[in-house]
Amino acid sequence: MPHLFRLTSLALALTLLAGAPLLQAAEEPAAATTARDKAPLPLDDLRTFAEVLDRIKAAYVEPISDKTLLENAIKGMLSNLDPHSAYLDVDNFRELQESTSGEFGGLGIEVGMEDGFVKVVSPIDDTPASKAGIQPGDLIVMIDGQPTKGLSMLEAVDKMRGDAGSKIKLTLVREGGKPFEVELTRAVIKVKSVKSQMLDKGYGYIRITQFQVNTGEDVGKALDKLRKENGKKLRGLVLDLRNNPGGVLQAAVEVSDHFLKEGLIVYTEGRIANSELRFSADPLDASEGVPLVVLINGGSASASEIVAGALQDHKRAVLMGTESFGKGSVQTVLPLNNDRALKLTTALYYTPNGRSIQAQGIVPDIEVQRAKLTRERDDESIKEADLQGHLGNGNGGADKPSGSQSGRPARLQDEDFQLSQALNLLKGLNITRGE
Template sequence: MRLSLPILAVALLLARAAPAQELPIEAPPPAPAPDADAPADDPEAEESAASDVPLEEIKRYVAVYKAIKDAYVEPVDDKALMGAAIRGLLLDLDPHSAYLDKDDAEAFDEDTSGAYDGIGVEVQQLPDGRVKVIAPIDDTPAARAGVKAGDTIIAVDGKPLTPASAAGQGPLRGKSGSTVELTIAREGEPKPLKISVTRETIRIASVHGRMLEPGYAYIRISAFQADTAADFEKTLKQLQAGAGDRLRGLVLDLRSNPGGLLTTSVQIADDLLDKGDIVSTRGRSPLSDSRFSATPGDLMHGAPVVVLVDAGSASASEVLAGALHDNQRARVVGSRTFGKGSVQTVMELDNGDSVKLTTARYYTPSGKSIQARGIEPDVVLQPEGEEKGQAASAGYAEALLPGHLHGDEEVAGSNAGDVLDGDAPIAAALAELKKQVTGGGTAAARD
């Protein structure tokens, strides 16, 4: 199958903060049907494409390929060698561009439903093969076993992770009921930790809600999946009904939410906005440009909203927080977010494999790119019992990923945010929400 730029651009999606080994990324919508009147091949287009190919570099590549085939100490399979070459094309672009073999590509589609066999973490593949934990998912084996955001998995079942470990679905996936031992490097621990985790079929309930106090609702969103927006609307209406349809305010908890489906994030923003832009994307190709705007109908009827974030809030989480903040619909409380502000396009290849390629940056309604910067909260919270900046030394931010895409307003790694665990941040968000209620307003603008 010949892939063209229009087909590539149709598949625009917002990826998670990592090439997801454990959590879904939005599957691309189907490519538009070809025009029946269009010729099967466009000679002028093919000639133009051919003129863009650096022939001298291709000759150099062929010479190296032939040398490996003829002289390497052991025979090398053509398919394996070519696969390595294609991966090499993407390796030094940015951390979110990747070649996905058929198993990984199928896992992408499968995971969109929120059900898969694994331990329940979102990870970032590092160049040396190790994986950084972006966030353990609520109520999964990894979370229950004590895996934390910011951990680095350096070995699985005693075998050190290498770049080859990422082949297929990776070592963290496996049959439900099987046990895997993780060797983890954790900031502040003098020696690597060994944590045993029993895999399960992960069915993620991404929305949880409760009343914090009479009139004050709390909704936690752990990931943005296919049903998350509908579950958010259902949960909010249930809380409103329980309060006699008189909610005074809402705390929306996006801590350690690694992202997910852009369309879901946009829908939830629309649920809380009457008007205004939500997010826009811009890339080199006009086909990468898009804009999402709110439609009338605020499910909270103007009641104040506080969004709770931390260093594990990434991608679609940052879109939602930025949209509500820039439209002066909510105040943001917590810590600087991860800073994953790039858009990936997924191209399906004719052999069932796929290529995930970064094609655009996304921008909040005020026109700011959060790539390698993140969302800076209106009210900054500190982790309990920790000094500010520990997340920075742990390398827990997009700006500290090797080869990350440069941000328009990039901040130094020392300004990376913190992971905020526990109930104390919820109490702080509730206190801020009450200030908004007694003050009679929603959110204050911040430059």
């Protein structure tokens, strides 16, 4: 997941955060690493650091404390590693801990950095950002009239943070167009991680907005709910991971495990011992092998890509939509002894087939671009059932005159082209199987 507007959806363990692409450094030979670890401290560089500290204290236009200078130095060390590593002060660390519960203050927008600007990775469903029409890929070029160019991620996040009920103006650029302004009201964001409903008889839909601590359990409950609503085993299921910026690694593993009976789900590789982990599926299949289509797009990042990659590698699902974000690194939150913490990139993750999606993303099996559905009205056309004296149906079926479908309630797939295509694919698969 990215550096988030609300900082992030992390657990205090291995977590996945979307954001700008990360360049992987070449792996060092073990001997070189050992030699470097045993090398003496660079005294000349430390003397330079101390000299700079003294010069700033003595000559800067305003008095500045040692504490401020040292905290700025620490932030500098972390900010120049990669877009996802950061030093978290007391407030930021507390917000990060609170965010894993799915409730936090802000706009409900996940962001990264691109060319010095703040870039929207994904708006979270049912938040001020999504209701205002903010879309993945939008560049935030100004915050309350102040340019974002040159700001660090944390500085931009601090400017967007505020009390619930307060207003903020964002100036956005979409797909190279002209800047436009959006006014939002900050709110306490309560994110429901998992939503589910029936699309048609026999066909269910589960949407995961982000991966929180309880997401795996909630997906299991959603599968049970859909099965009970249908009255028997489902004929097909759509798992919607679009605009899902990621979250807790363990939750991604648990969700994948609901659809797999065996095999590797994901593994991570890093320099420290506990960063090398392997997660495999257990024999239980909560989904009962239901035909599955997974929807992804450019806002699907990190933990979303773990799930999509695992299901694709095991040929358990058909992936549909557009290429995912390409966030393949893992962050570990390392608490410090003063109520502060480091958020440090410690590993890369790999799909079961050994794919790293870092800075590349996952390519769907069937590409379907986002589109707006418009339906032609044919209510005025005359059908046989409209003709006076028409014959009845010999099999006892009811007449269906024109306009008989006009009162049908709106369905989720009627306004979502990608979702309607996923549902059509599931129905087609069942027809070809004779089910």
